[in-house]
Amino acid sequence: MKQVVVLGAGTGGALIANLLAQKLDLREWVITVVDRGHVHVYQPALLFLPFALYGHDDPKDVVRPIGDPLPRNVNFLTADILRIDTEKKTVETSLTTLRYDFLVGALGCRVAPEEIEGLADAIGHDGVHTFYTLEGATAMRPALESMREGRLVIDVCDMPIKCPVAPIEFAFLADYYFTQKGVRDAIDITLVTPYSGAFTKPNANRVLTEMARAKGVNVVADFAAESVDGAARTLRAFDGRTLEFDLLCAIPPNLGPQVLDDSGLGDGTGYALTDPRTLKARSADFVYFLGDNTNVSTSKAGSVAHFEAETVVENLLREIAGKPALPSFDGHANCFIETGHHKAMLLDFNYDIEPLEGSFPMAHVGPFSLLKESHMNHVGKLAFQWVYWNLLLKGRLPNVPLLPSHMNFIGKDLETTPHARHAREMKVRDVMTKEVVSVHKGSALTAAATLMVQKKVSGVPVLDEHDRLAGVLTEADFLSAMNLEQSAVTDTLETVVRKRRARKGMGTIVDDIMTTPPITIREDETLREAVTLMDTNRIKRLVVTDDDRRVRGVVSRGDLLRLYAMK
Numbered sequence: 107m108k109q110v111v112v113l114g115a116g117t118g119g120a121l122i123a124n125l126l127a128q129k130l131d132l133r134e135w136v137i138t139v140v141d142r143g144h145v146h147v148y149q150p151a152l153l154f155l156p157f158a159l160y161g162h163d164d165p166k167d168v169v170r171p172i173g174d175p176l177p178r179n180v181n182f183l184t185a186d187i188l189r190i191d192t193e194k195k196t197v198e199t200s201l202t203t204l205r206y207d208f209l210v211g212a213l214g215c216r217v218a219p220e221e222i223e224g225l226a227d228a229i230g231h232d233g234v235h236t237f238y239t240l241e242g243a244t245a246m247r248p249a250l251e252s253m254r255e256g257r258l259v260i261d262v263c264d265m266p267i268k269c270p271v272a273p274i275e276f277a278f279l280a281d282y283y284f285t286q287k288g289v290r291d292a293i294d295i296t297l298v299t300p301y302s303g304a305f306t307k308p309n310a311n312r313v314l315t316e317m318a319r320a321k322g323v324n325v326v327a328d329f330a331a332e333s334v335d336g337a338a339r340t341l342r343a344f345d346g347r348t349l350e351f352d353l354l355c356a357i358p359p360n361l362g363p364q365v366l367d368d369s370g371l372g373d374g375t376g377y378a379l380t381d382p383r384t385l386k387a388r389s390a391d392f393v394y395f396l397g398d399n400t401n402v403s404t405s406k407a408g409s410v411a412h413f414e415a416e417t418v419v420e421n422l423l424r425e426i427a428g429k430p431a432l433p434s435f436d437g438h439a440n441c442f443i444e445t446g447h448h449k450a451m452l453l454d455f456n457y458d459i460e461p462l463e464g465s466f467p468m469a470h471v472g473p474f475s476l477l478k479e480s481h482m483n484h485v486g487k488l489a490f491q492w493v494y495w496n497l498l499l500k501g502r503l504p505n506v507p508l509l510p511s512h513m514n515f516i517g518k519d520l521e522t523t524p525h526a527r528h529a530r531e532m533k534v535r536d537v538m539t540k541e542v543v544s545v546h547k548g549s550a551l552t553a554a555a556t557l558m559v560q561k562k563v564s565g566v567p568v569l570d571e572h573d574r575l576a577g578v579l580t581e582a583d584f585l586s587a588m589n590l591e592q593s594a595v596t597d598t599l600e601t602v603v604r605k606r607r608a609r610k611g612m613g614t615i616v617d618d619i620m621t622t623p624p625i626t627i628r629e630d631e632t633l634r635e636a637v638t639l640m641d642t643n644r645i646k647r648l649v650v651t652d653d654d655r656r657v658r659g660v661v662s663r664g665d666l667l668r669l670y671a672m673k
């Protein structure tokens with residue numbers, strides 16, 4: 107029998123085991139899952155446990171026996187994974203050594219408080235807690251319950267961490283929790299982060315920073331934690347800055363599994379060197395990774411493990427069939443961000459595209475809104491726990507329409523890219539063409555047409571005897587005068603030039619067919635204004651003029667489109 111070994115029975119491991127059990131011929135293949143744990147924790151619920159909010163009172167409600175989500179027709183081994191030998195294609199565990207034909211690594215990542223001086227000793231007392239583990243989230247509740255005043259500091263010690271939005275969600279929930287208890291005014295909430303803002307992605311950072319400001323949550327940025335002094339209740343950064351706290355909610359550094367470094371598969375911090383598109387191990391054949399233990403540059407989130415699983419399964423099946431792996435993973439991630447007061451936001455993005463505004467998964471209909479707070483998003487976040495246990499882990503979500511593993515643009519407002527926002531705020535003078543080909547009133551149409559063809563321009567400003575703008579002559583003016591279809595533009599102008607004569611009804615000088623009054627714009631207007639003017643007047647270019655109607659340049663839709671184009 108041929109062997110697939112799955113390392114880890116968390117989100118990624120359980121899902122892969124279910125998908126492979128559906129797709130592989132189990133008369134030929136044996137699937138073995140290895141995990142040292144005894145329970146599977148629904149980690150998104152760790153956010154709510156410290157506050158006992160929205161029905162999250164009992165830690166027992168967020169865990170299941172580790173074997174529960176696994177299919178019945180796979181082997182499960184409770185053991186510590188000690189080393190992977192990619193030459194011999196074996197996995198050494200604390201119980202036995204397993205041979206594999208294909209290996210899938212889904213070992214997650216772990217919190218490492220020992221990386222910050224004083225943190226490991228302080229956690230659980232001295233006003234220092236974390237909600238990133240089940241024990242930590244449970245132990246934190248009394249500290250929050252008894253807090254009536256003082257300073258709550260939420261510190262992201264280092265990056266990367268799993269679910270990078272969870273710390274800011276914690277800050278927003280704390281705001282809601284203390285408001286409900288009537289003590290919010292006496293409690294200062296501060297989010298401390300090594301990022302330069304509330305979040306990494308510029309678009310999400312803009313929205314979350316504004317939301318933090320509105321909720322009175324302070325953000326201390328560029329703070330790389332060095333040490334925690336629990337007794338003195340201080341947090342110190344490498345640059346010497348010190349912050350005081352009454353209650354510290356620490357998010358310790360997250361490290362990848364040591365066994366991956368020990369087996370020559372890791373990047374030195376335990377994260378597997380993984381091809382970001384095929385999800386194959388970079389340093390070994392027949393090995394794939396998904397979930398938090400990869401070093402790919404998208405969020406460490408359950409949704410990512412879910413989307414990655416499709417690529418891993420497809421590529422594994424292709425390799426079994428003798429075909430090469432496909433680079434099909436696009437870095438797709440989505441996450442609900444709980445914002446308190448029964449509301450949440452939703453982000454959807456991938457390696458290349460920032461979180462955008464709009465609706466998800468259907469345009470206009472939603473029901474979820476992107477980068478915006480809504481009650482429906484909050485309902486979605488809470489409902490996801492049921493979806494997780496009953497659909498996601500069981501491998502039933504890939505078949506759900508509208509939830510593709512690749513990010514799509516349906517419902518997204520492309521105008522909300524940081525790129526487009528920046529472009530809209532630019533001034534006309536930043537993009538206009540300054541060397542403008544123009545003609546004077548009274549010029550022969552044939553001469554004007556010759557000029558336009560030679561200079562390859564589709565329109566020219568027409569100037570009066572004082573060199574002030576009098577009108578605009580465009581291809582469209584020729585076409586309407588000659589009653590022709592637009593597709594014939596260049597040919598027609600060439601014909602006009604060749605025959606050196608104007609057709610009947612067209613006139614002989616530019617004054618006969620030029621458009622007046624011309625639609626103009628000032629050079630200190632924004633591109634947003636330029637686009638609006640072009641849209642409302644259905645034209646492709648604007649002449650840029652000064653107060654004296656002298657031509658300063660031309661701005662065309664083509665120039666703007668290039669600016670608006672995304673990466």
Ligand SMILES: Cc1cc2nc3c(=O)[nH]c(=O)nc-3n(C[C@H](O)[C@H](O)[C@H](O)COP(=O)(O)OP(=O)(O)OC[C@H]3O[C@@H](n4cnc5c(N)ncnc54)[C@H](O)[C@@H]3O)c2cc1C
Pocket residue numbers: 113114115116117118119140141142143148149150151152153185186187188212213214215237238239268269272363365396397398399406407408409410411440441442
């Ligand atoms: C507070 C919090 C909130 C979150 N909120 C969200 C959210 O809203 N949305 C979202 O998408 N994601 C969220 N996440 C992240 C999400 O839970 C993880 O990204 C996801 O569970 C990763 O799955 P995984 O399979 O990679 O790792 P895990 O599910 O952590 O599984 C790893 C498994 O490997 C096992 N293991 C590790 N090393 C060994 C070894 N040497 N030997 C044997 N077994 C080993 C572990 O026991 C574990 O069972 C949140 C996480 C936290 C902490």
